Amino acid sequence: MLLNRRWTFTALALATLLSTQAASAKDWTTVRIATEAAQDWDGMIAALNAGKYDMLMDAIVITPDRQQVVAFSQPYAATPGVFVSADPKLIASLPSTDSVKLSGDAKADKPVIDQLRAMVKGKTIGIQSGTAYTDFVYGNFKDIATVREYKKSGEHMMDLAAGRIDFAFDDVTFFSSALGKPESQGVQMVGPKLGGPIWGPGEGLAFRKSDGDLKARFDEALTAALADGTVKRLSQKWFKADITP
Numbered sequence: 001m002l003l004n005r006r007w008t009f010t011a012l013a014l015a016t017l018l019s020t021q022a023a024s025a026k027d028w029t030t031v032r033i034a035t036e037a038a039q040d041w042d043g044m045i046a047a048l049n050a051g052k053y054d055m056l057m058d059a060i061v062i063t064p065d066r067q068q069v070v071a072f073s074q075p076y077a078a079t080p081g082v083f084v085s086a087d088p089k090l091i092a093s094l095p096s097t098d099s100v101k102l103s104g105d106a107k108a109d110k111p112v113i114d115q116l117r118a119m120v121k122g123k124t125i126g127i128q129s130g131t132a133y134t135d136f137v138y139g140n141f142k143d144i145a146t147v148r149e150y151k152k153s154g155e156h157m158m159d160l161a162a163g164r165i166d167f168a169f170d171d172v173t174f175f176s177s178a179l180g181k182p183e184s185q186g187v188q189m190v191g192p193k194l195g196g197p198i199w200g201p202g203e204g205l206a207f208r209k210s211d212g213d214l215k216a217r218f219d220e221a222l223t224a225a226l227a228d229g230t231v232k233r234l235s236q237k238w239f240k241a242d243i244t245p
Helices: 008-022 041-049 088-093 106-120 132-141 153-161 172-178 212-227 230-239
Strands: 055-061 081-085 099-101 124-128 146-150 167-171 188-195 203-207
Touching: 041 055, 041 203, 081 106, 081 172, 088 188, 106 132, 106 188, 124 132, 124 153, 132 146, 132 167, 146 153, 153 167, 153 172, 167 172, 172 188, 172 230, 203 212, 212 230
Parallel strands: 099 188, 124 146, 124 167
Antiparallel strands: 055 203, 081 167, 081 188
16 A cells, blocks of 8 residues: 555555455455555556556545546545645734635635635745646636646645745645644645535545446445544544544
8 A cells, every 4th residue: 555645544544444344345355555655646547547556545536527537435525725835924914714615616706716816926836736726726826826736745845845935735634744744844824724615525535437346345334434433533633623525
């Protein structure tokens, strides 16, 4: 199993719970689970469909485009996105104390987007390529800010701490972990935490479309883990927030 920086602890706990049940499926004695680490995110879905892995567990947002090429489990998390900065003035003037829901409708979301546009105007934003957040950043801010893409989120964190970019945008769970590291001292969340339908139905496990029996086993386990509070307990333990869908 490849363990990524975002879901290390939750992935371990969920994998233990889910793989125990999944392994009992017909012909599934071993399940190869991949997360982003040695494998760049933008190649993971192709690698799954090529047979390199059996399942992806990487906080993957369920989108219509992705549903065309992989089969998703039921959502097990719905994680807000947020900006971070290392600029003391920005941190002091725009503390991240509010949470708002974006619908994905441009007219309805305009007041929040206008606030964010004013915050990032003339600045440089770091974003990981190929994520659900990439299109959001380009679509709303590329005309007023410089957008810089990175293969991995850890790379934009290094540039942020070094002062080479003004903001980074990613999900709250990643930043909750990353900001506790010594190399990220001085970096803080700024502006509102952005959740809601704009990110789709939530995050799910990804399978090959041909592996419906494996998906069914994990769906069964996820249903139980959500119902008995396991997912909520794990998310509150590791991320200090309830991110259940």
